[in-house]
Amino acid sequence: MAGRKRAAEDGGATTRSAKAAKTGSKKKGGPKAHMAATTFKNRALPLHVNITHTPPVLSTNPDDPESSTHADPGSLGSVTLVPSTFTTGSYGWKGSKRIQVEVEDGEGGGKEKVHVMLTINATVIGSKGAKDEDVEETKEDEKEKEEEHGDAEAEVEVEGEADE
Structure with missing residues (x-):
């Protein structure tokens, strides 16, 4: 015999309105960056990342040679990250x-070297929606030039008609 659903105790069907109301809507996206991309690129300093097999040594003594990355036996290299604008529009x-x-x-307990291409992107959260000051100024300048160019063409046409 196939199973049957039990009816609600009051005999009515349970609907969405009978359930608890949803609490507040979730905001879409995260915090917004308030800096323009060109401003960011002009102000941001490069970041430096050290790649190593060994975990970092947390030393409170700055004179301790163990805290230096140069003394790290597992050091593989370092990468410099430069300020950039990505193709997505974020920076x-x-x-x-x-x-x-x-x-x-x-097999033999030896070691084999493999070549690795390491690529690191560090995106500023919320920067995709940030407006670029230079882009806005350029668009405004283009509109003004178009208007001026349109006015100049109208003047030439009027002068041309007067010559005829």
Whole structure:
């Protein structure tokens, strides 16, 4: 025998309106960046990333040689990230570098080197919706030039008609 749904105790069907109301709507997106892309690129400094096999040593003594990345036996290299505007319209830092990483060989216990292309993008959250000041100024300048050009053409036509 096939199963049947039980009817609600009051005999009516339960609808969405009978259920608890939804609480507040979730805002779409995150925080917005208030800086224009060109301003960001002019003000932001490069970021530097060190790549290593070993975890960082957290030392409170700045004179401790163990806290230096130069003393790190597992250091693979470093990458400099430069301020950039991405094709998506957002901005942040990007950088890439080719490095060699040693991987343990399963057979003889030796190590084999593999070549790796490391690419890092660090995007400023909310920067995709940020307006670019230069783009807005350029659009306004283009509109003014079009209007001036249109006025100049109208004057030429009027002068041409007067010559006839």
